[in-house]
Each structure stands twice: as C-alpha cells, then as structure tokens.
Amino acid sequence: MGIAEVADRVTNNHNMQIEVSLCAPFRTPKSGCSICADICPIGAIRISGNGVEIAGKCIDCGVCVSGCPNSVFRMKERNDEKIIEEIKARGKGQEAFRISCQRGDARADLSVPCLGRLTEAMFVEAIKTGISRIEILQPECRKCPNSKASSHIEGMISRALAIYEMVDAEKDKLIVKKIPLQPLLKEPGKSVSRRELLSAFRTKAVEVAAACLSEVGTEGEGKETFREVINKRPENFKRRLLIQALEGFPSLKEVHMPSADAMLAEIEVSSECTACGVCVTLCPTGALTQEWEEEKFCLSFKPSVCTNCRVCVEVCMPEAIWIKDSARLNYLMEDREIKVFEAKRKTCSVCRIDFVGAVKGLRPFGDSVAGADICPLCIDRHNKQMAIIQKRGFMRETGSPHDERRLK
Amino acid sequence: MSERGAFIPEEVLEASFKKPGPKQYTLWVDLEHCIGCQSCTMGCKAENNTPVGVDYNRVIEIEEGEFKNPKEKPEVRVYFVPMPCMHCGKPACMAACPVGAITKREEDGIVLIDKDKCIGCRYCAWACPYGHPQFNAEAKVMEKCTLCVQRVTKGLRPACVETCTAKVRFFGEVNDLTKLIRERRAQRAFVGPTTTEPSVMYTK
Amino acid sequence: MASIKPQNYAEINPADAERMGVKTGDWVKAKSPSSRHTPYYSNSLGDGWYKYQVRVTSRIRPGLFSICQSYGRFGAGARKWYTNGKEQPHDERIGAGFHINPLYMTDPVLKNIVMIDPVGGATQSFGTPLRLERL
Numbered sequence: 001m002g003i004a005e006v007a008d009r010v011t012n013n014h015n016m017q018i019e020v021s022l023c024a025p026f027r028t029p030k031s032g033c034s035i036c037a038d039i040c041p042i043g044a045i046r047i048s049g050n051g052v053e054i055a056g057k058c059i060d061c062g063v064c065v066s067g068c069p070n071s072v073f074r075m076k077e078r079n080d081e082k083i084i085e086e087i088k089a090r091g092k093g094q095e096a097f098r099i100s101c102q103r104g105d106a107r108a109d110l111s112v113p114c115l116g117r118l119t120e121a122m123f124v125e126a127i128k129t130g131i132s133r134i135e136i137l138q139p140e141c142r143k144c145p146n147s148k149a150s151s152h153i154e155g156m157i158s159r160a161l162a163i164y165e166m167v168d169a170e171k172d173k174l175i176v177k178k179i180p181l182q183p184l185l186k187e188p189g190k191s192v193s194r195r196e197l198l199s200a201f202r203t204k205a206v207e208v209a210a211a212c213l214s215e216v217g218t219e220g221e222g223k224e225t226f227r228e229v230i231n232k233r234p235e236n237f238k239r240r241l242l243i244q245a246l247e248g249f250p251s252l253k254e255v256h257m258p259s260a261d262a263m264l265a266e267i268e269v270s271s272e273c274t275a276c277g278v279c280v281t282l283c284p285t286g287a288l289t290q291e292w293e294e295e296k297f298c299l300s301f302k303p304s305v306c307t308n309c310r311v312c313v314e315v316c317m318p319e320a321i322w323i324k325d326s327a328r329l330n331y332l333m334e335d336r337e338i339k340v341f342e343a344k345r346k347t348c349s350v351c352r353i354d355f356v357g358a359v360k361g362l363r364p365f366g367d368s369v370a371g372a373d374i375c376p377l378c379i380d381r382h383n384k385q386m387a388i389i390q391k392r393g394f395m396r397e398t399g400s401p402h403d404e405r406r407l408k
Numbered sequence: 409m410s411e412r413g414a415f416i417p418e419e420v421l422e423a424s425f426k427k428p429g430p431k432q433y434t435l436w437v438d439l440e441h442c443i444g445c446q447s448c449t450m451g452c453k454a455e456n457n458t459p460v461g462v463d464y465n466r467v468i469e470i471e472e473g474e475f476k477n478p479k480e481k482p483e484v485r486v487y488f489v490p491m492p493c494m495h496c497g498k499p500a501c502m503a504a505c506p507v508g509a510i511t512k513r514e515e516d517g518i519v520l521i522d523k524d525k526c527i528g529c530r531y532c533a534w535a536c537p538y539g540h541p542q543f544n545a546e547a548k549v550m551e552k553c554t555l556c557v558q559r560v561t562k563g564l565r566p567a568c569v570e571t572c573t574a575k576v577r578f579f580g581e582v583n584d585l586t587k588l589i590r591e592r593r594a595q596r597a598f599v600g601p602t603t604t605e606p607s608v609m610y611t612k
Numbered sequence: 613m614a615s616i617k618p619q620n621y622a623e624i625n626p627a628d629a630e631r632m633g634v635k636t637g638d639w640v641k642a643k644s645p646s647s648r649h650t651p652y653y654s655n656s657l658g659d660g661w662y663k664y665q666v667r668v669t670s671r672i673r674p675g676l677f678s679i680c681q682s683y684g685r686f687g688a689g690a691r692k693w694y695t696n697g698k699e700q701p702h703d704e705r706i707g708a709g710f711h712i713n714p715l716y717m718t719d720p721v722l723k724n725i726v727m728i729d730p731v732g733g734a735t736q737s738f739g740t741p742l743r744l745e746r747l
Contacts, residue, residue: 028506029507225525227527230527276530277529281527282506317531351543352545377533380539381539384539384600388538389468446616449616460615461615471669471670475625475673484671
C-alpha cells in the first residue's frame with residue numbers, strides 16, 4: 001500500500017471495510033450491479049475493474065452496508081449486530097418503537113444516520129421484542145442531500161412489509177410517518193484547551209495509523225490470485241442476521257414477491273446447460289454448487305444463501321439459467337439444496353474433459369466417429385476449421401467491405 | 409448451445425471494443441510459399457513451453473483436387489495455412505470472458521489472457537471464430553498465442569517468425585506490413601470470418 | 613511432436629478407397645508376404661494381418677499404401693517399466709499409433725533379415741507388396 005493510499009485511509013474511511021470477494025462486479029465485469037454506487041449519498045463509491053472501492057470522503061452513514069445484498073461493506077463501529085442490540089434493549093415492553101434519522105426526530109428510540117441504514121433483520125428483531133408497532137419517522141428524503149438513498153429506503157420498507165406478512169404480523173405493525181426535514185444538529189459550542197485539542201488529535205491519529213499499518217504488514221506476503229480470492233466465500237453476515245431473526249417464529253406463511261424487488265431468487269436451468277461451472281465459480285455467496293458423480297453431473301441450488309445478485313444469469317453463455325418472475329420469501333429458511341439440473345456424464349475422446357449430453361445444432365464430424373463421445377467444444381472447433389477449409393473463404397480475392405476500407 | 413451456436417451479439421462486441429491504441433503489431437503470412445513443415449509450431453512450442461495438446465500455432469492442411477487415374481496428370485494442390493491468434497481488433501474472446509481475464513494491450517494491440525484471473529471456463533474458445541484458445545489441462549486455465557510478447561518487448565521477433573524455414577512469416581506493425589505487401593504486389597487472401605477484425609494478414 | 617501428429621495413419625488413394633468401400637477413419641488390415649503374428653504388437657490381428665486406420669488422400673498415387681514409421685512403440689517409455697523393482701515414469705501417448713515394422717519384407721533366402729536397399733543400406737520398404745482388406 002503506497003503512502004497515498006495510507007493517507008487516504010487515514011483521512012477517510014478507516015471505519016468501513018470492503019470484502020471485495022463478495023462483490024458481483026469484482027467477480028465478473030458482466031454484472032450490472034451498481035447498487036452501492038447509486039445509493040451512496042455523497043457518491044463516494046466507485047465501481048471499477050478491481051471491484052468496488054470507497055474513493056471519496058465517506059461520512060459513515062452505512063447506507064451501503066444495507067444496500068449491498070452480499071454484505072460487501074462492513075462497519076467497525078456501530079455495525080448491524082450493535083444496532084440490533086440497541087433495538088432489543090430499547091424495545092422491551094414498549095408501545096410504539098420510533099425510528100428516525102439524523103435529519104428527522106432526534107428523540108426517536110433508534111436514531112440512525114440515514115434511514116437507508118436499516119436492514120430487514122432489524123425490522124424483524126424489532127417486532128420480536130413484543131412492541132405493538134414500529135413507527136418510521138421519515139422526513140422528506142428528496143430534499144435531503146442524502147436523497148440518493150431514498151429509493152433504497154422504499155424498497156427496504158416494502159421488503160419488511162412482505163416479511164411481516166410472512167410471519168403473520170398485522171399490516172399496521174409498521175407505519176411510516178412523514179415529518180418535516182430538520183437541519184443537522186450541531187454540537188453546542190464548547191471551549192477546549194490547546195492541550196486537550198492536541199491530545200485528542202494524537203489519540204485519533206494513533207488509532208487510525210494502527211488500523212492502517214496492520215494491513216501494510218501483510219503486503220509482502222504475495223498477492224492472492226483472482227481465483228483464490230473468488231474461492232474464499234466469506235460470510236454474508238446480513239443474511240445470517242436475518243435468518244437468526246426469523247428463527248424465532250413458529251410458522252411462516254407462503255409469501256411471493258416479484259423477483260425484481262426480492263432479496264432472494266428462485267432459479268431454473270434448461271437443458272441448454274453445458275456443465276461449464278461458471279455460475280458455480282462466480283456465484284458470490286456459493287448458492288450454486290456442482291457435483292460430478294460417477295455417472296452424472298448435478299447442479300444444486302440453496303435458496304437460503306441466494307441474494308438475487310443475478311451474476312449466474314449474466315455470465316451464463318448458453319443462457320441456460322434464468323430467474324423466475326417471483327420468489328417465495330419462505331425460501332429464506334430453506335436450508336436444503338435443490339437439484340436444478342442433472343445430466344448424464346460423458347468424457348470427450350479428443351480433449352478428455354467431462355461434458356454432458358448432446359448439444360442441439362452441433363453436428364458431430366464424420367460417420368467414422370459415430371458412437372464416440374466428443375465434447376461440444378471439440379465439435380465446434382472442428383466445424384470452424386472445416387468452414388475455413390470448405391468455404392473456400394481463404395482464397396477470396398477480397399473480404400467484407402470492412403476489409404476493403406482497411407486495405408486502402 | 410442452441411442452434412445458433414455460440415455467438416457474441418454485435419452490441420457486446422462493440423462495447424468491448426476500446427479505442428485502438430497507437431500501434432498494432434501483427435504477422436503477415438505468405439501462403440504461396442508455406443511448405444507445411446510445422447517448424448513454426450515447434451519453435452513456438454519450444455519458446456512458450458506449452459504442454460502436449462496445446463499449440464499456439466496450428467498449420468491447417470487443405471487439399472484441393474482429386475487424383476484417381478494414374479494415367480492422367482494429377483491436378484492436386486495442397487495448401488498449408490498457419491493459424492496463430494489473429495489478435496483481432498474486436499476480440500470476441502475478450503467480449504466472452506466472464507471474468508475479464510482477456511485484455512488487448514494499448515501499446516501494441518496484443519491480446520493476452522491473464523492466467524491469474526482465468527477460471528478455465530472455455531468461453532473464449534467458444535467465441536473465437538477460429539477456435540484458437542486452448543485449455544491447459546495441468547494448470548486448468550486457457551492459453552493462447554501471445555505473439556511472443558516476452559520477445560517483442562525486448563525488440564526480438566516472435567519465435568514462429570524466427571524459425572520459419574521457408575521465410576514466409578513476417579512480423580511488424582500492421583501499417584508497415586500493409587505497405588510492404590503492396591510493394592511486393594502480393595494478393596490478399598482472407599482466412600475465415602472477419603467480423604472480429606483479425607490483424608494477421610495472409611497473402612497468396 | 614505428439615501435439616502435431618499424435619498417431620500415424622495409412623494413406624490411400626480415393627480410387628482404392630472407393631473400391632474397398634472405406635472412408636477416412638475406417639480400419640483396414642494389411643499383410644505382406646513375410647509378415648507373421650507377433651503378440652507384443654498391439655495392432656496384430658494374427659496370421660500376419662495388422663490393422664491400421666485409414667486416411668483417404670489424393671496425395672498418394674492409386675495402388676500405394678503409405679504410412680509413417682516410428683509410431684506404435686511399446687518400449688521407450690510407452691508402457692510401464694521398472695528398474696531394480698522401482699516403477700519408472702511412462703507416458704502412454706508415446707505408444708500411440710500403429711506399428712509397421714512387421715510389414716517389411718524379409719529376405720526370402722536368409723529369412724531372418726529384412727530386404728536392404730543395396731545403395732543406401734537402409735531397410736527397403738517401397739517395393740513391399742501388400743494385401744489390403746477392409747476390416
């Protein structure tokens with residue numbers, strides 16, 4: 001880590017940690033996910049070829065922590081577990097539990113920097129404390145400089161309501177109250193001695209330097225390859241907290257949500273699947289797993305781990321995998337693996353890799369190899385070679401109009 | 409794949425196409441005099457240490473005509489077409505790679521696979537119109553012709569050009585080679601599809 | 613080299629191929645006047661017949677059977693072998709292809725030596741008559 005990066009960390013965001021191996025655009029540039037960059041109130045998040053990074057003055061609002069479905073962002077201070085503890089502590093035996101933001105009601109039971117900081121798990125833990133209702137005191141988000149997070153807040157509330165339906169809580173358990181936008185509270189003026197001021201700086205600087213230097217020490221150990229990073233599969237802690245929150249309920253109703261808004265997905269796989277394993281390798285949370293057994297290939301899916309990030313759909317080249325229109329929220333608690341694709345295992349006599357089934361539209365070459373298993377890629381390569389030879393394209397005098405331009 | 413086979417949609421190909429860099433280094437192969445000795449394949453293998461089954465350069469043999477009656481004069485012609493990576497202007501392999509392991513260098517237009525990123529899924533081989541990238545079974549990654557980038561950056565010519573016995577392979581910047589072709593009055597031949605703008609030039 | 617040509621094949625002219633009804637990739641068996649069955653050649657069919665895979669090409673004159681030698685090895689690391697009881701590395705790809713040594717014609721008088729080209733001193737192969745049948 002160069003000195004510029006250290007300085008950047010020191011001044012900006014030592015509170016935020018990024019677990020990049022969970023980030024969809026890091027794993028594949030074909031992912032269109034840009035949730036974090038879209039909802040960051042100050043636009044401090046940048047998505048690039050190296051994944052995601054905080055490239056600006058982070059204000060520690062934590063909206064990205066809630067926004068990212070895969071828990072890429074982690075906060076050290078006042079993380080999700082701490083907020084849930086606060087909810088459990090303050091919610092006991094209360095009539096109404098009020099939640100607001102920095103620009104809303106400062107005397108609310110739970111005050112977060114921005115309402116976008118809330119997660120589904122927090123909503124579920126709140127009603128488990130036995131309170132009658134939750135009131136979200138929401139100011140006019142659009143007038144706030146943090147307005148970029150407002151669409152995320154709407155989505156979060158609709159998901160929370162769907163979960164409440166699933167756990168059979170009454171609809172009016174969650175109320176959103178509109179309140180006027182308050183100015184940011186300032187600390188009342190306090191006179192401070194010079195010694196106190198400088199020692200406060202020193203403590204802060206030492207704290208931050210210690211945090212950064214602990215990472216610098218590991219630099220010389222050899223960088224991990226991309227493959228090693230994507231195989232790490234760190235924990236999706238937000239999903240763990242949500243599942244823990246839902247465990248308290250005896251039975252769950254079957255509730256469907258349109259898959260565009262849901263926090264998980266139900267996938268289906270067609271016979272076009274070539275068992276290439278790319279979806280398994282690139283799934284950030286490991287919801288898809290594959291098994292090459294003696295006679296067959298199996299692709300399995302674990303719904304409770306899926307976060308609807310769409311990486312599998314975006315990378316599949318044969319377009320054999322897709323997401324159903326709606327998702328059952330009960331699948332959050334579905335721990336078993338569902339078999340989504342199974343096919344007979346064959347071994348290619350040319351390149352010796354394992355493959356599955358016959359692929360429509362690819363003709364095997366020559367009758368002399370009838371009966372021999374040849375993988376689609378070897379067939380395709382042979383067909384391309386034959387096309388070059390037989391089409392006599394190679395003896396053409398001129399090529400396409402494009403070639404004409406280049407020749408000039 | 410479905411009936412259409414693996415193809416890269418035009419918009420994806422266009423999207424992956426960056427602004428062309430200052431130079432494009434490439435090869436010029438004269439098919440008229442290639443004798444199919446495979447020295448280029450062997451030289452490439454020795455230089456790049458590829459395992460059995462992986463050849464960065466393959467020489468395709470094309471036979472034309474038939475000879476059945478020994479009393480008649482045979483009208484058979486055999487062509488040899490060496491096919492390395494075409495280092496396309498719009499590489500389909502780059503557009504197809506799900507992890508972005510394939511890049512086209514700005515300074516010399518060479519298309520390279522980053523072996524640390526490659527997950528060995530073979531999508532690049534599906535997408536390549538010439539079927540060029542090959543799977544290295546030991547390292548479990550895809551490999552392809554690098555135009556001997558390790559030699560080119562030192563100012564040397566690629567191994568296949570050095571070892572060619574008939575001296576039919578030439579290496580240089582694409583505009584320089586085009587001028588040379590015109591001076592020699594050689595006739596351009598086109599091997600395979602040109603949708604991806606292959607850089608390697610053939611003449612007959 | 614195994615990358616370029618992993619196995620050898622018998623090249624025959626399309627006219628002969630049509631007569632016998634074979635295409636590229638089919639199997640034929642060949643016998644020369646002096647060939648006998650040798651058990652350790654994997655392509656031996658017994659009684660002096662040896663099987664080969666065919667490639668039909670116009671580069672060969674009708675009536676000729678052409679095949680690359682030096683393939684189909686069973687020594688030289690193609691099979692498992694041991695030194696002092698310890699197994700040594702072997703690669704079965706070295707043994708790919710078909711053995712042609714048994715087809716060389718032996719000297720009809722001396723019987724234990726192949727015909728030798730009088731000028732060069734090498735094994736004479738071009739004049740060996742063969743019987744070829746489709747398998």
